[in-house]
Amino acid sequence: MRSIPKISDAEWEIMKLIWRVNPVTSEEIILSLSDKTNWSAQTIKTFINRLLKKGVIDFKKSGRSYIYYPLISEKDCIKAESKSFLEKVYDGAVGMLFSNFIEEEPLS
Known part of the structure; x- marks a missing residue:
């Protein structure tokens, strides 16, 4: 098993959604989590970018949407x-x- 990077509590919330809905668009992530948390869309996008940099998720571009899926x-x-x-x-x-x-x- 490859080394798995440390994931913050906030990043876990995003990962739980990605694992459950996989694949999921950034719009769906923002809609789902902004109802459940007090995070702004920009904050959620920051967490998504951190997960991308850590190599825990990846994305495909489909038209104007980004579709995220787990790598771990x-x-x-x-x-x-x-x-x-x-x-x-x-x-x-x-x-x-x-x-x-x-x-x-x-x-x-």
């Missing part, structure tokens, strides 16, 4: 994010993660 699967991004979290917070110790989870969550 949701599953691979989730794996990379989980591994990063585990390394950062628990120094890679899975046992500590489960131990803390069990201590904090009541069993049903």
